[in-house]
Amino acid sequence: MNSNTSPLIITASIYALLVLIWATTPLAIVWSVAEVHPMWVLIIRYFGASLIALLLLIAMRGALPFDRVSMKSYVAGSLNLIGAQLFIYLAANYLTSGLMALIFGFSPLIAGLIGHVILKTNRLIGLQWLGMAIAVGGLTFVFADSAESKVNPWGIVLMLLSMVSYISSIFWVKQIKAPLKPMSQATGSLIISALASLLIIPFIWQHFPTALPSTQAMIGFVFTMIMSSIVAMLCYFWLIKRLSASTVSLSNVMTPIIALVLGTTLNHEHISSHAFLGILVVMFGIILYFWKEWKAQYFA
Template sequence: MAAAQTSPSQVMGSYIALVLIWAATPLAVVWSISGIHPMWGLIGRYTFSLLLMLPLLKILQQSFPVNPLALKSYVAGSMNLIGGQFFMYLAASYLSSSLIALMYGFAPLLAGVVGHSILKTQKLKWFQWLGMVIALCGLVVVFLGQQNSGFHLIGVGMMMISLVSYVFSIFWVKSINAPVPAMAQATGSIAVSFLLSMLIVPFVWQHFPTAISSAKALSGLAFTVVASSVVAMLCYFSLLHQLAPSTIALTNVITPIVAMCLGALLNHEHISFTAVCGMVTVINGLLLYFGQELIALIIKPKTA
């Protein structure tokens, strides 16, 4: 398959691009739904993304398999989009962008626990369990420091559901292992997500946006369509053929730092000193948990 011909430098480039895009996505989501119902932000994202991807498939002459295995893979991929993103958009009404990114930092932990306890595909070492405990303690500190600034228990619950959907999608697509090009996989998953998002329309029709959105909202929508849904999904599904699920989820280790800076600089989000200490603790826990994989990810391209 084409994925097997991908060079180590291309893998690293896709990985870095995915980290940067996903770091900025929570802020883009918060901006895109400013003044409108969150679900219309999600529906608009998948509508415009699909309108962009379909012509790209034609222009680049990419194949689009529609056999049963490929269709199953598209459905599996949509669990990250319509499943995970559905609840993230709802959570964006309750949480700041930096807290959303921080919660996604727990995706690698969840992926590791699933692989260890349920799928039996990996065995966690003592320092990984220690890293998990440290990260969880750090998250508690963040919540204590942000109780009056961008924190809401409902939003946290929605983000937990989003995380489960995201991790489930990774393992499902990986287990299907369909011989589908990354662009076809991204397009198919977005198409399924678009169709499922249409089921939401009757419930939010009364909230249909009637006014022209602000420049900030439009820029947020443009970013989620072009970068988050198209470019990031191409990188994401390409990497799924190259790396382990837990390594894919590892992209979320660095995103909280970048997202926190973006939220403070561009969205004037207040982050207390206690919350900063908690975020540092979380990231240290994640680094301890995935220290070996980080080192392997850095060294592998150099030794390939």
């Protein structure tokens, strides 16, 4: 057996695990907020995830510095957590899990647009502009079928706000360039997110959960706290050091498709034929957007 076979299998397994977690997270969120107020679920999730991350960091004998640059980086990272996730949890009341994953699949496109128009860090070519236009057209087609496919305008707005928070966090963390290891960065950002979530309590105290939710809701909650907040984070940072950005970006095509299948089979979410056609158009647009990178990576 080739000496490179084992590392290849490990990398492929971790990649598959990350895609599966990302694809399952929207469904887990929908389940977890079905019986408990979304903000209470979010607060408990981040305090639980912070504790787990802190224990892992101690076990790994990692450092958690509190100097000015590190603290700034933690805050920037928390914008991806408490900022982006807050809007996702609110959107769970308006959209199916599959459509949430589909809309979030636009994040690389929006990041590219921000980099081109505002930050001037990259230049988009004609094929990428065409891919964006096709993807937006497909999403509009899905939106037009809202009566049958449970596409609420508020859900779209909330998911867009989530993407803006997520992308802003990435750019901000990169701009700070704090000399932090991934686990330290993630733990610090989780702690900041947990503390920031306390500010929500006065507005939701009357919705404090008084009984344990159903098994399905608990499964969704535990999944988001452990798999989505901790395991996915470690997989992502492990892969980003070993694979090209174009390879990691393939997940933006696979994740929504898997999420749609999971939502349909496990949560009985209905997607009409018109909406499904729109989803295929969105996927085609995303493929066009990334085609230049993938062609250079795999067909050069």
